[in-house]
Amino acid sequence: MSNIASRVSRLIAGSVNAALDAVENMSPEMVMEQAIREVEGAIAEVRAEMGKATAERHLASKKLADNSGKHEELLEQIEVAVSKGRDDLASAAISRQMDLEARCPCWNRLSLTRPSVRRSWKAMLMPSRANAQRCWKN
DSSP states (O other): OHHHHHHHHHHHHHHHHHHHHHHHHHOHHHHHHHHHHHHHHHHHHHHHHHHHHHHHHHHHHHHHHHHHHHHHHHHHHHHHHHHTTOHHHHHHHHHHHHHHHHHOTTOOOTGGGOHHHHHHHHHHOGGGHHHHHHHHHO
């Protein structure tokens, strides 16, 4: 039974393909024009996707620059707080800095590359040593 169904299916598919081939052979220009329209449509889709990707990259870059500025500002606040012995303010700024870093996993840990900040944290922030050590390890 399935053998008959597959033969009939093959016969119908072959007839449809033969009819399409005959129409295409009668007007190859129309086939070529349709192919060109399809390619142009694909090009338009790719351009639209590229535009979206470029816009997203620009927005992400702007957001990263904004966060970088905030990060640097917090670093300066930490240095001032540590120099004035205000561990509470330094801890709060470190916490906000860690929040910024958590929101941006690709963050280059700027504060950890400055030896003066590491020394200041170690020397002045003894009550928050556990938090600072957690930050250094990350």
